[in-house]
Amino acid sequence: MSKRVWLILLGILMAALATSQVVLRSDTIALALTEVGLRSQMVPEPLPVETLTVVVCGSASPLGDSPDRAQACIAVLTDKHFLIFDAGSGSQVRLNQAGLPLNRLDGVFLTHLHSDHIAEIPDVNLARWAMSGTAEPLKVYGPTGVSQVVDGFNQAFGLDRGYRVAHHGEDFMPKTGGQTEAITIAPGVVFSAAGLTVTAFTVDHHPINPAFGYRVDYGGRSVVISGDTVNTPRLWAAAEGADLVFHDALARPVLEVMHRVALDVGRDRAAKIVMDVTDYHAGLEGLQASADAAGVRRLVLYHLVPSPPNALVAGFFKRAVVAPSIMAEDLMRFELPRDSEEIQGP
Numbered sequence: 001m002s003k004r005v006w007l008i009l010l011g012i013l014m015a016a017l018a019t020s021q022v023v024l025r026s027d028t029i030a031l032a033l034t035e036v037g038l039r040s041q042m043v044p045e046p047l048p049v050e051t052l053t054v055v056v057c058g059s060a061s062p063l064g065d066s067p068d069r070a071q072a073c074i075a076v077l078t079d080k081h082f083l084i085f086d087a088g089s090g091s092q093v094r095l096n097q098a099g100l101p102l103n104r105l106d107g108v109f110l111t112h113l114h115s116d117h118i119a120e121i122p123d124v125n126l127a128r129w130a131m132s133g134t135a136e137p138l139k140v141y142g143p144t145g146v147s148q149v150v151d152g153f154n155q156a157f158g159l160d161r162g163y164r165v166a167h168h169g170e171d172f173m174p175k176t177g178g179q180t181e182a183i184t185i186a187p188g189v190v191f192s193a194a195g196l197t198v199t200a201f202t203v204d205h206h207p208i209n210p211a212f213g214y215r216v217d218y219g220g221r222s223v224v225i226s227g228d229t230v231n232t233p234r235l236w237a238a239a240e241g242a243d244l245v246f247h248d249a250l251a252r253p254v255l256e257v258m259h260r261v262a263l264d265v266g267r268d269r270a271a272k273i274v275m276d277v278t279d280y281h282a283g284l285e286g287l288q289a290s291a292d293a294a295g296v297r298r299l300v301l302y303h304l305v306p307s308p309p310n311a312l313v314a315g316f317f318k319r320a321v322v323a324p325s326i327m328a329e330d331l332m333r334f335e336l337p338r339d340s341e342e343i344q345g346p
Ligand SMILES: [Zn+2]
Pocket: 112, 114, 205, 208, 228
């Protein structure tokens, strides 16, 4: 290439760099671009269609520190109802990013009361209250003990509720709407409205008892959320013929390496915790075969133990399933039109 061409290319590069510096430093340009971005995000809620929609609002377990994954959360929507299953740390950001209608959130269903499934309840609750202006408390369904969790959050956030009402006005944010209401459930049908049914069943996350999984049915379509469990026949019995099963998944070989390295560097407490974790989650081996035997159409691995920090670890989860089964990523979205066999999604 001639010297003249090089000089022209260098000039173009310098001009691009100078322009990007001007853009980054200009409030006016930054605000204009921000407005364009907000207008593309804050679109009106789409007209309801008769579809069972499922969104991954959190796919991580507490083990691992991937910034790309929130902790356990699966959102399920129909034209009339919106439910979330667990609300782990970071899931509120994912619900917002997915553009889900928090103003019409009907309830949070907890699989069990471990911290990584409940930590985001206050933020989800605040978002629902602020977006809806409802006077109705958010219903939080869960196993025995859920009232202790809910009472604690209500007490801890009592001052915050007062501040919000004082600032925005009781008419805009009625104080009772900022509360959460515990609903203690047992296995069986726990929610039924407008053709949407939620059935709870027990799983095996010993010593956490009870721990539930949930099956959601709507318009001939179905999705199952395992919560935390080992691979148990009870779940596959409940998941018989389901369109989608979101299942807890643990990459045992990776945890064994983590355990060994922690021991070698003298981090004995970390080594013990990593080993303890292996006995109450589902190892990858056999999950796809169990799903196939139950006639499940797509298995989606979530609550990943550990949350994969890179492609090498992610490979263990990806190789454990056969397409169209898949490893979950945050913000994955599946659409199941009623009375069909179609699954639109990644
Ligand atoms: Zn757990």
